[in-house]
Structures are given as C-alpha cells and as structure tokens.
Amino acid sequence: MKSGIKHATGKSLEQIMSTLDPSKFIRANKQFIVARDAICDLTVWFDSRLKVNLTTETPESIYISKNKVAEFKEWLTEG
Numbered sequence: 001m002k003s004g005i006k007h008a009t010g011k012s013l014e015q016i017m018s019t020l021d022p023s024k025f026i027r028a029n030k031q032f033i034v035a036r037d038a039i040c041d042l043t044v045w046f047d048s049r050l051k052v053n054l055t056t057e058t059p060e061s062i063y064i065s066k067n068k069v070a071e072f073k074e075w076l077t078e079g
Contacts, residue, residue, distance in 0.1 A: 013027060013031075013033055014027075016033060023078065024036050024037070026072065026075050028052060028063075028064055028068075028072070029062065029063060029064065029068075031060070031062075032062050034054070034062065036076070038055050038056060039052060039053070039055075039076070040053045040054055040055050041053050045063060047066055048066040049063050049064060049065055050063065050064040050069055050072065051063055052064060
C-alpha cells in the first residue's frame with residue numbers, strides 16, 4: 001500500500017488479484033501485485049526485463065519478465 005502499512009493474509013496473490021480492479025492493479029510477477037498509481041518509473045533491465053520502481057520501498061526489487069513486458073506496457077498505457 002502507498003501508506004507503507006503491511007497486511008498479513010492467508011490468501012494467495014491469485015485470490016487477492018481476483019478481488020482487485022484490473023485497470024488499477026496488475027500481477028507483476030510471482031511475488032508482487034502492483035498498483036498503477038504506485039509506479040514511480042521503469043528501468044529497462046537485462047534480458048529485456050523491466051525493473052519497476054515504486055513510490056514506496058519494497059523488500060526486494062520488482063521485475064517484469066520479458067514474457068510479460070508487452071502485457072505490462074499495454075496495461076500501463078491503457079489508464
């Protein structure tokens with residue numbers, strides 16, 4: 001969340017994602033769901049991946065795999 005507050009849940013990311021507005025949130029990878037308004041900038045990374053930089057700190061870097069880059073860019077430019 002933008003506030004930096006952490007919430008524990010027993011749900012999988014797939015279950016959480018099914019309750020969110022897909023125009024505002026995307027499953028970035030196996031570990032992260034990203035909110036559109038939390039994206040600060042993107043960096044082209046090795047192997048044609050994207051590194052997503054957020055307005056809040058994350059415990060690890062968030063990367064979009066080269067297989068999902070096109071889908072991610074389309075989602076990002078839709079809104």
